[in-house]
Each structure stands twice: as structure tokens, then as C-alpha cells.
Amino acid sequence: MAHPKLRVIVEDNDYRRLDLPSGMPETLTELHNTIREAFGVEHDFNIQFMDPDFNNDFMNLTTVQDLQDRGTIKLVYMQNVVGVSPVSSLRSTPSTSLSSETLVSSQSSPCASSIHASSTDSDSTIILKHSDSELRERAWPRNFPIPRFSYNVEMQLQQGNESFRDTGNQLKIAPGLKSEILEKLAEEIFLYTAYPQNYQIDDVAGALIKKFPCLKEQSATGYYSWMISLKYKMANYRTKMRIIGCPEVTVNALKNKSSDECLPAKNVKKPKKAEVNFFPSHPAGETDESLEKVRLELLVDIRQRNTASRVREKMSKTFSYRRKEVVQEKPTAGEVKTRWPALFHISEVGIYCTSLNLCLL
DNA sequence: ATCCTTACGCGGTGGAGAGC
DNA sequence: GCTCTCCACCGCGTAAGGAT
Secondary structure (H helix, E strand, O other): OOOOEEEEEEEOOEEEEEEOOOOOOOOHHHHHHHHHHHHOOOOOEEEEEEEHHHOOEEEEOOOHHHOOOOOEEEEEEOOOOOOOOHHHHHHOOOOOOOOOHHHHHHHHOHHHHHHHOOOOOHHHOOOOOOOOOOOOOOOOOOOOOOOOOOHHHHHHHHHHHHHHHHHOOOOOOOOOHHHHHHHHHHHHHHHHOOOOOHHHHHHHHHHHHHHOHHHOOOOOOOOHHHHHHHHHHHHHHHHHHHHOOOHHHHOOOHHHOOHHHOOOOOOOOOOOOOOOOOOOOOOOOOOHHHHHHHHHHHHHHOOOOOOHHHHHHHHHHOHHHHHHHHHHHOOOHHHHHHHOHHHHOHHHHHHHHHHHOOOOO
């Protein structure tokens, strides 16, 4: 039987064929790895597919279910230089994992996605800089991709699956195995959100059992206790992240709350629906002070001519700083307009509305 | 002995829904 | 529209047990 294949736009004018003799990848991670190996791509990239629901325009791929045999996908590279072509990014030395505010916005905000719905070539795909790896790249996926566990865990689970298939016996979880599974899942969940909701925990536990039926337990769903454990795990994982200073969770630590709201559940700051990067860390090496300087520069730049790219670059750089202001200080729209006039320029509104936690359209 | 992880209790918040 | 109740969830502290 013929195996599936994909047409891959590796870069402009470089269309390649990707044969998949083992079938379609089961997870996005697997697809990423296959592409990396097949074409020697070293730089970080996002994948877009031609979405029939939107006139076959390219949309970010959030689940492998959207892949079709002989379909076309496109690689969109993460890079830290505005306007650099994907060609150079292919050849450049890979650095830290980078993300783009625009790409994030396109998944998390209806107004931003409108900008990209009609993008069909790389030149029109706006890529902005954020010189840190803290930004989230994806909204919550339709099908949660169970990450690859460490070799010994994968081996135990594969053997467990085989035994389950043959005998119907569930895997007897060895000491430490559960911890390793929960830890890896928590890491993966944290890539999307620090505060998963019930349906999200349900998604993850369901996906785990689907991939590893040997982990099924005696309950209506087969994964109830995994859901409970994941809830505990995420709570404990947040504590861990709080201790190492992850801003998204330290903002809710009692020691960072004012005396009148010094209660654990009072005014918990977490992402609203569809927000992806709620409270990212500052770019490496940047502080409130250094980013305040950039903000002051922006106030000058915005009044000058031919500074669009500089403004865009600085707005991207100060994304985390703006988010911090919005989350912690809850400024009025007027205050934001005074401090960040570039946000209200028509060319920037669609791109940056998510940084405000507002849809300005 | 010490550290780490899981699981749990506590006292509280806040959103949803029912009743008025 | 307001009040009340219910319930899920929050950070924090901690017990228990396993790993080192």
C-alpha cells in the first residue's frame, strides 16, 4: 500500500517531498523531528497547513489531525532578527528556542489571526523578535500530544502495552515510574498553561491512556486517578516554578500580594480564555529598568519618520514588560495609551492587542 | 539523615446558578 | 438585580513514604 506523503515548503522556492513510510506522525513533536531529520533543518520552526475551512490559506498547525496525505505544509522559522529570510535561518547557528509574538497572537486572538488568515508567503508572515525562550508558541491543542518519556520509561510502557495486548493485564507501575510520567506531563502542560482547567487535565489523562492502554485503571473513564494525580502534580509543579521565580506563578505567591489581598485564592492572576502568553519572563539579560529605558526610547521613535521596523522591534522586546504592567497594575486604557502610544497605531493594533489582554477592534 | 514527591487539609475566593 | 448556596480552585504547610 502506498505510504502517505507531504509537500513541504522548506523556504521560498524550495518545495520538497516528504515521504512517510511509517505513516503519518502521531504527534506534532514527531512531525517536527521527522522534518528535521529529512531536511536537516536545525533552526526552530512552526508548521502551517493549508486550511480548507479558510480558502486553503496557511494556518498554524496545532494537531496532526489536520494533516492530509499529499497535503502541503509550510515551515515558519523562529528567529531573532526582524525580516531575516528563512534561508538564512536555515543556515544560521541555532540559538535558544525563540518564539514570535505574532505567531502566538495568531493563535490566541481573533483580531490578530485576521492578519494572518490571508498570508500565503513568507514575506507577509510577520516575524518578531523575542530573545528569550519563555514565550509560549501554541494554544491548547485539540489532541494533546503525549511527550516522549525518557528511554527507560518508554521501554517499560511499550512492554506494558505489549503485555496488555496479549494478556489484558495492566502495567504494575514500578516505583518512580509514575513520578517520571507525571513530571514529563507537567512540563508539557506547562508549555501551554500553568493553570490547566478540568477539561485540559481530562484531555491529557485521556491521551495518556489512549497511547498507553496498559496504564488504564478501573474507573468509568479509565483514567480518573491519573486526573487527580495530574491536578496534584500541577499544583506541586507550580510551587516548584514559584520557588525558581517563574513570573506567571510568583505573581500569585502570598509574599507578592498586597496585605489586603494576602489570601491564597484572592485575585488569582491567570490567563483568560485563549490567552497564551499571560505573564512571560523578560528576555535574557533584561530588567524592568532596562526595558523602561526602551519604552522611553519608543516614545521618541514613535514621533519620528521611518522608524516602523525599529518601533516594531522594540515593541516586541518590551512585550513581557507590558504584560507585567497590565497584569500587576491593571492600568486604564488611557494610561496604556500614554505609556505605549505605539500600541494604538493602526499597523500595530492587530499584532499587539494580545499584549494588552484586550481586543481593541 | 536528608531530600524529594505525592497527597492531603486548611481557610479562603470567586464564578455559576437558583430563588426571590 | 440582589442574595444565597454550592463547588471548584487557590497557595501554603505538612505528613508519609521512597530515593539517595
